[in-house]
Amino acid sequence: MLIGIKSMSLSGINGYLVDVQVDVSNGLPSWEIVGLPDTSVKESKERVRAAIKNSGHYLHSQKIVINLAPASTKKEGSFFDLPIAVGILCDMELINSTSIDEYVFIGELSLNGKLNKMNGILPMCIEALNLGMKKVIIPYENRFEAGIVKGIDVYPAKNLSEVIWHLNGTQPLEQFITNPEEILVENDLYKIDFSEVKGQENVKRALEIAAAGSHNCLLIGSPGSGKTMLSRRISTILPDLSFEESLEITKIHSIAGTLPTNKALVTSRPFRSPHHTISSAALTGGGKIPKPGEISLAHHGVLFLDELPEFNRNVLEAMRTPLEDHVVTISRTNSTVSYPCNFMLIASMNPCPCGYYGTEDKECTCSPRND
Numbered sequence: 092m093l094i095g096i097k098s099m100s101l102s103g104i105n106g107y108l109v110d111v112q113v114d115v116s117n118g119l120p121s122w123e124i125v126g127l128p129d130t131s132v133k134e135s136k137e138r139v140r141a142a143i144k145n146s147g148h149y150l151h152s153q154k155i156v157i158n159l160a161p162a163s164t165k166k167e168g169s170f171f172d173l174p175i176a177v178g179i180l181c182d183m184e185l186i187n188s189t190s191i192d193e194y195v196f197i198g199e200l201s202l203n204g205k206l207n208k209m210n211g212i213l214p215m216c217i218e219a220l221n222l223g224m225k226k227v228i229i230p231y232e233n234r235f236e237a238g239i240v241k242g243i244d245v246y247p248a249k250n251l252s253e254v255i256w257h258l259n260g261t262q263p264l265e266q267f268i269t270n271p272e273e274i275l276v277e278n279d280l281y282k283i284d285f286s287e288v289k290g291q292e293n294v295k296r297a298l299e300i301a302a303a304g305s306h307n308c309l310l311i312g313s314p315g316s317g318k319t320m321l322s323r324r325i326s327t328i329l330p331d332l333s334f335e336e337s338l339e340i341t342k343i344h345s346i347a348g349t350l351p352t353n354k355a356l357v358t359s360r361p362f363r364s365p366h367h368t369i370s371s372a373a374l375t376g377g378g379k380i381p382k383p384g385e386i387s388l389a390h391h392g393v394l395f396l397d398e399l400p401e402f403n404r405n406v407l408e409a410m411r412t413p414l415e416d417h418v419v420t421i422s423r424t425n426s427t428v429s430y431p432c433n434f435m436l437i438a439s440m441n442p443c444p445c446g447y448y449g450t451e452d453k454e455c456t457c458s459p460r461n462d
């Protein structure tokens with residue numbers, strides 16, 4: 092029997108629909124996953140097998156073929172554990188498949204059947220809504236971010252058994268509802284504030300002008316002159332986030348896995364301050380499975396590069412185009428992804444290698460020659 096289950100995956104900061112087709116037939120016992128899966132998807136058969144067994148059901152030795160459509164796109168991650176398990180259980184008639192088409196299933200299973208927290212649930216739920224889907228079943232720990240998507244019914248489940256009971260109607264899951272407007276009103280108060288800075292009137296004025304026009308700026312001063320302290324407070328004088336901006340930032344942080352479990356939306360402007368030993372992939376985004384870098388995590392906020400001359404030249408060069416275009420595009424053999432990166436760049440440096448050129452409190456010990 093062929094069963095089709097709807098699930099989602101990620102491309103850049105957007106989700107896309109994946110149709111998980113499960114076919115169980117008599118034949119030599121085997122388990123095949125096709126449709127360009129990567130290793131993490133292939134491993135799902137072990138997780139699904141154990142999760143079904145540990146949820147109290149016996150899995151017969153049969154020939155199981157799973158196709159992830161569209162077959163032309165490379166699938167990565169463990170999003171498909173839950174839809175695969177549901178598909179197999181439908182075939183075994185342990186799940187009532189009449190209402191199965193109404194749902195999108197997303198979730199990674201533990202060996203004991205627990206549904207694990209996943210990255211990228213928010214963009215996937217948004218895309219599911221755009222595609223006209225009405226209901227989504229997601230891991231319980233992702234309920235806050237999924238709950239802000241208005242127009243789709245969110246059912247958080249703690250484990251595979253709860254999903255089975257829900258679909259069979261024996262013990263329905265509770266729908267999770269949040270009010271996005273309320274969350275935005277409870278705006279995260281910044282723990283620090285620009286008004287705390289005493290003196291430094293010239294610098295403060297310059298930074299206020301930079302903040303007003305979203306200009307990048309470079310602070311040059313001796314150690315201890317307050318460069319870092321001032322930079323940390325710039326995001327507190329930027330305008331409040333709009334709901335759209337907040338949603339866009341949350342999507343990026345949801346994918347990067349930097350969103351706290353109990354938080355639905357990022358409501359304050361990000362401040363990112365990577366160390367100068369950062370690699371260009373970590374700064375601009377990338378990796379084997381592309382992930383947003385620091386410049387995207389600073390989207391709609393501030394990226395602070397302390398000790399600018401200490402950064403590798405190639406790292407700074409890699410940031411040039413994204414800085415102008417407000418978007419970074421990462422190309423891999425199988426895919427091209429784009430992440431937005433509209434941020435305010437604040438950099439700081441010492442006036443000379445020893446740090447005290449031109450100051451009164453200490454004499455500069457650097458040689459006049461530039462070596």
Ligand SMILES: [Zn+2]
Nearest residue numbers: 443445455457
């Ligand atoms: Zn010096």
